[in-house]
Amino acid sequence: MEFVLPVYSLAMLLIYYRPQVLVPAMDDALTHGKLWWGLWIIIGALGGLLALSGLxxxxxxxxxxxxxxGNASRILDPGAWVDRHEMRFYVGCFAIFCGLAALGFLYPPAALPIFILLAGFAQTLWRLLT
Known part of the structure; x- marks a missing residue:
């Protein structure tokens, strides 16, 4: 899934913003029959996984x-034990949240595609943040 979901999110955005890319690739053999249903099943399953990742x-x-x-007092207390991986994860998530919020206010059409890409690359993102 670490490879398939990012490729799917990139393909989904490419097809959404440039639909003319999809039309030459499709022919009558692909648009009719059992292959068509199989393709829709795969697209639906990957879409569900991308939605779950986005949630x-x-x-x-x-x-x-x-x-x-909530943990500010524990974070700021030099004597308290703080899990470094947990702090790095939440500080990274907060930085991404602030970046997406700022982008949403400054240029809203770019915020959703970036969120979709982040949802597709979420497993890689979690590895980088922890």
Whole structure:
């Protein structure tokens, strides 16, 4: 899934913003019959996985400020034990959240495609943040 979902999200955005790319690739053999249904099943399954990944991403991004505010006293106390991986994850999520929010206010048409790409690359993103 770490390879398939990013490729699917890139392909989905490419087809959405440049639909003329899809038309020459399709022929009568692909648009009729069992191959067509199989293709729609794969597209639907990958779309569901991308939506689930987007939900996990949205939760992590929206929960990061709540987590950081809730644990601010523990984070700022030099004597308290803080898990470095957990802090790096939530600070990274908060930075991405702030970047997406700023992009949403400054240039809204770019915010959704970037969120879709982040949802597609979420597994790689989690590895980088932890």
């Amino acid at each position: 996990f991403l949205a939760f992590s991004l929206l929960y990061s400020p709540v987590y950081l505010i």
